[in-house]
Amino acid sequence: MSTMTTIKVPKDVRDRLAALAALEGTSLAGALVHALDRADEQTFWQQVHEANAHVTDEQRSVQRDAGIATLRENLADDADEQISAAGDW
Template sequence: MSTVTTIKVSRELRDRLAARAQRDRVPLGVVIARALDESEERSFWSAVTAEHAALSEADRAAYAADSTVRDSIDPADDAVSVRNGW
């Protein structure tokens, strides 16, 4: 079993968390974990977007020419969805 701890938050925040937990029928910890997961994912994609925006045209061309970056699936292959269970 994992250990638990107490954190101090304002009553307003606790009430917001509790309302979300009740609405979603999950424990408070799940609400907090989901919020953190979503925040981390937004941060990740913001960094990806910023890195992409910073690429020069030459960098983009190098990525486009790199065959290891591209998918190896032929989009014209109708069996792809059946073969991969899509």
């Protein structure tokens, strides 16, 4: 079991968190975890964007010729849709 702690936050922050928890049908801790997970994901994708911002069209062409799929190609992969439809995740 996780160790519990108490944090002090302004009442308006607590109220916002409570509203989010109610919307998500979870506890305050659950809403906080979900919010942190979303922030982590947003940070990850921002880093991906920044890391790929400097890649030139020529470099993308070389990667494609080497069989390295682009993120867009990976996201458009029909095999993923088939796996999802089959429930095989």
